[in-house]
Amino acid sequence: MKKRALISVSDKDNITNFAKGLVDLDYEIISTGGTLNKLTEAGIQATAVEDVTGFPEMLGGRVKTLHPIIHAGLLAKRDNADHQKQLTESDIDLIDMVVVNLYPFKQTFDQLDVTEEEVIENIDVGGPTMLRAAAKSFADVTVVVDPDDYDSTLKSIQENRLDKTERKKLAAKVFRHTAQYDSMIASYFTEDAFPENYTITYEKAQTLRYGENPHQTAAFYKNPTETAMSLASAKQLHGKELSYNNIQDANAALEIIAEYGSPTAVAVKHMNPCGIGVAEGINRAFSKAYEADPVSIFGGIVACNRKIDVELATQLSGIFLEIVIAPEFTDDALAVLTKKKNIRLLELAMVNEQSTYHKLTTIKGGVLIQSNDDAEVEQKDLTFPTDKKPSEDEIKDLLFAWKAVKHVKSNAIVLAKGLQTVGVGAGQMNRVGAADIALEQAEEKAKDAVMASDAFFPMPDTVEIAAKAGITAVIQPGGSKRDQDSIDMCNKYGISMVYTGMRHFKH
């Protein structure tokens, strides 16, 4: 008896070639409405599934293949005499292959003006049922869910290599696929940010050469439902593949730059900003970011939120940089930068939108999930506890530094002057230590600069060393039991302090 393949696909690309190949290998084809039409138009002989089941497709396609004749033909164990007897009694023939791809659920809910009814109609029921039945029966049944596997499957059959091991790999792919499909449906239905099961799905974007260190293996997976600006949607114009550390650093740069609307340049090292500059033009903004710390930028990543022209490209090409990210590069700029073999250039529209994604941090035995730290502080949110109040220019710098300190590993201190960072103290185990580092880096630039602290001051010591170095205004969340000590210290040195009422720890 001929082998039988059931083909029912939404994505009909290349299906006729595959079906033709199966016919040439002496398979009988069974197919559903639209797929059958496509095959018949291409001159491929196929049997309608309703002629196999003796039951018409009904409910506008909601029930086509959901029939015992199909599912018993897939699920009967070939080596089980009782199963075989039951099939014979019911006059059911075995099905040896299932080729199914599903209703485009994600593509449907991604559309702008889509109704709930349309989304619901695109939840495939019969397809996953066949896929799961065939995958469960991988010992005897071949299941193909990915059109990319058409050619290799035909080749394997031709070369007599399609054994149980190969079929199990195809079955595993099916279960991953249906799990992803169900995960996206579950997300669509779920309103609770933290439901009893957190089912997320990521798609492999790239296998990485190694992880954070060369002895670690790694891959980059993207979130197929994330629509906000992200590295996953960046276009690489030049250079080698991104590494694991490149991706982390570039992501940090994008998160920082999303804070600022005016022309801004950000230089990042080890996921901390080493220089941020805001100016009326992007070239000046970059000069500020560079001058903020001309040492640390070496081997760093630069993100700009405006087009890079030849002048800026020339400046950038004089520095050893791993990556430059911008919404656009002029042709002349590209000509300059692509001369550098080792630089990677990424083009990415910089829309100042906040992502809705959750932050996941794996720990031993689980994962911590929290909403993104996307809260913003504006001038109207500030309170002024000190005798001296900041000037308008100081407030601009304070808010600029506050946006920056949010992205520095805690304990974090950022010093800024004229919309330019002049000192960054990152990741210290005590706050005064972070301030020491920032002040040391700023040297004489600390004079008349402002200071941002990601969390409150438990002691007045940080304010004291800052004031002594010439800092004129401080921004911090407030809320310490000993806030008054820091206020008194500011008053003693005649400097101002503002409260944001919000903390930005970043561990």
Ligand SMILES: NC(=O)c1ncn([C@@H]2O[C@H](COP(=O)(O)O)[C@@H](O)[C@H]2O)c1NC=O
């Ligand atoms: N309801 C069913 O019995 C059923 N059987 C197969 N499908 C899906 O129908 C699609 C193909 O339909 P057509 O061949 O009519 O274009 C495939 O994506 C397949 O997964 C079904 N549709 C949805 O549940």
